Amino acid sequence: MKNYKYTFINIKACTLVALLLMMNACTKDFESFNTDTNSISDEQLKVDFNNIGAFFPSIQNAFTTNNMIPMDIGEFLTGGAFAGYFMFPNPGANNTNYSMLEGWAGYGMFGVGYNAIMSPVNEIKRRGAEASAPDFWAVALILKVYGMHKVTDIYGPVPYTKFGQGGTTVPYDSQQEIYNTFFSELDVASKALQDYIVKFPGAKPFSKFDNIYAGDYSQWLRFANSLRLRLAMQIVKVAPDIAKAQAEKAVDPLNGGVFTANEHNAFVKGGSNALYIASQIWGDIRGNAALISCMNGYSDPRLSKYYDPSTIVPGEYVGIRTGSNIQARGDMLKFSNVAAASFVQATPTELMTAAEVYFLRAEGALRGWNMGGTSVKELYEEGISTSLTQWGVGGDAPGYINNDIRKPANYTDPLLPAQNAPAVSDLSVKWDEAATNEQKLERIIIQKWISDFPDGTCAWSTFRRTGYPRLFPVAVNNSGGEISTAIQIRRMNYPGSEYVTNAAEVAKGVTLLGGPDNGGTRLWWDIAGPNF
Template sequence: MQQFAGAFNMADNGAIYRKTLSFMTRSFEFSYPNDILNIVDAVERTNGVASKSNLNAMARIMKVYTFARLTDLYGDIPYSQAGKGYTAGIYRPKYDTQQAIYNDFFKELAEASAQLDPAKDRVPNEYFYKGNIPAWKKFANSLRLRLAMRLCKRDPEKAKAEIQAAYLAGVFTSNADICKTTHENVVNNYAPEFRANGISAAWNSKNEMGRVVNTFYNALNNDPRQTYLIRCYREFNPVAPTRYLEREDITAQIRAKGPLVPGLPGRTNSEDPIPVTTITLANGTSYTTRSIDMKPQLNHNLLRNDAPFLHITYSEVELLLADATQRFGLNLGGTAQEHYHRGVEAAMQHLSLYPSGPVVSAAEISTWRTANPLTAGRELEQINVQLYITLLLNGNETYANWRRSGFPALVPSPTSGSTSQTIPRRFEYPLVEKQQNTENVNAAITILGGDDWTKRVWWDL
């Protein structure tokens, strides 16, 4: 999605579209025997149990959330029979069409939201809201809004009906509603309840950090977040953001020498060298930079082990409402302009949720709002470029919203080593499915027109 590149594994396996099946199939192969199996089991074990009515509703919501990530990546997937090996003996589940899956998503979210009742069972130990039932209702409805917007081109009438129903049922109304997972500042595999942010752990496990790509950098033009989010550090001082207390930020001195030079899509840190310069380090010594020092990175506070993962934000909700208002002319509590500005303001403010994260001042936000109204004819582009920014570090949603909206207008970055000359539109099915669930996966592949990553999932027009 051209937000980051530079580190070899980023460029080789993502930015230049070189097909690596072991990476592409990992979400499918890891999810079904783990989170899918467990959430299906949780729904079934609590179904119809009066003392676990709220727990059941929460599990239904999380079942939709979990399956949505998979179907948005792969298209048609096992759904209605998934996770039933232990209870029903179904070891080769059929593949449901994405259309049927989405229809069930909307039913499940509507019913689960209505089922939640503060007078019934308390669930105080769940991670997101500590049993706050009104917060869970907002989460369910906001998820329903997100998924309804996926259908804006494929089935506009269905999209409009679900958007309006989600809004009327009550979506997020402030940053206090954000659905997030908090993490501890530790990394281990033996105590899952204390595991670090998985994205941060992946970045920090490398001895080379990714760099900000010019597509993302330029999307932040005239935006105060460009300064707060994009920084330069002495690369080997040390490399990992987990060592944030030791890393030296040299951004101010690099900026004093001229504008920052972001990376290019699909390029490694060793390519496109930047002329070096001399700066003074914090200890007073003179230091001649290297090209890698001058290539801008993401603010390391967003990549700490204890950084939260933001599942759905108030900013995303407001920007989706802005899109729906502009696209369909719906009455959703404000004009497209009002939703747009509320969404961007919320995105700027939620950066402070990260430990020692950036705090964008009210004055900076006000200045941005005044200088950046929606422009006639470019409204959907502006709204969805802001979604591209606010979904930072949520790769699944960045990818899904780009496919849904077409914005930002990314220019493909293939090389001679690329498998595809265009940006892939989906992930391919695992080999294990083709070997062990042959009949069912082949039926899905036939509908798709071939199991190729350039094919499009049902809602992607």
């Protein structure tokens, strides 16, 4: 993990530039700052919390292409494909056909997690934010937990609790310990924000550093609680009692509430949208057959918001099946691309939405938890209508919610008929109170999956945990038997650089993983078997 140190030097350099520009903008002494950058003292940087605040834009930009390799690009090429959202249009060996090449394994996720999130958060801590600005520290913890829960949910055990304590290597933690730490860190963050809101109502000292909520701590508190709910649900099969307690704590209104409306959604504003770059500029993303076939079958009004019609079958939405036997890139570029009107360079980057929270609450209520006093059906339907409203088609919600005829469609490959696939679910959208709990959960998760787009890691994690939505199996499996075509991929391999710079500790990490370092090994929370 020595490479983390070197990258952080660049982060600190970029931060200094940001500080200079910011200080220049708010002082009359422009010329002196412009001619003598060394004149900025530690005391001057403490004014308006610039000494710690200037790190936050770079942390938030870990999710956009303001960062050199944003986390989201790694998500599109890993979780986004495995969750049935995207496909890689190029021929040859890659993640989507389970070749698990090293260049793909480390791209965007592991490195960005430590270089662009853990390192600056550690620097914020080193500068005393816990004591001097607990409200700023609260936001740092929320961003840290958000970013790193995706890293651990992709790889399993990773360095976390001992990161930044010195030395040339960093120990790995079990995923169970990491999740316990997540909940403890969210406790600290929520308490600090609640205390600050009571003591300084309406104050927004964080506003100039905040590309998500413009300094509104009540929104950050909702984000912390909503994130807690997501994490709680992820461990429901392995630690059901903890999951229930954490979920009920999350939705307790006395703790600040969760997302209940689209104005609560967490989006990073500014920078370049990573999905726009990957799909429109690089041309390395196309729509996946799984989601497009499902939305085609439901006549889902969000389909045109997510994808553009193909030219391979003009005017129709056609995706590429995961792991397809691709012969020529030019042919695959004719399949449906990500919707150009929805994802432009300035489109804010989605972190979490109210629609997802409604579906998480619906699942919790199905399990008998206290999720706010409304029925499973009401939470399920509110999740759908909130998502449709988010995408500008809220007027279609009543007809969509009450449709008990349309079902996910079969997949027809216009180039390779051998890759055709029958629909994997026969559930309509309309709620059925007489269904089994597994059928009710599948219905909830199908709609959660549709609404979570384009958050591939979130959707892939839910698929691994629940088995829903049912996805077309990979068309070509190049794993040599390491990954089951039926069960599908469960995790990513550790980057090869870890075996060079952190060899002894990554070996311990594999021991904590409980299986070989390959895509067929299940994570701690990924328990086989029924959901109830």
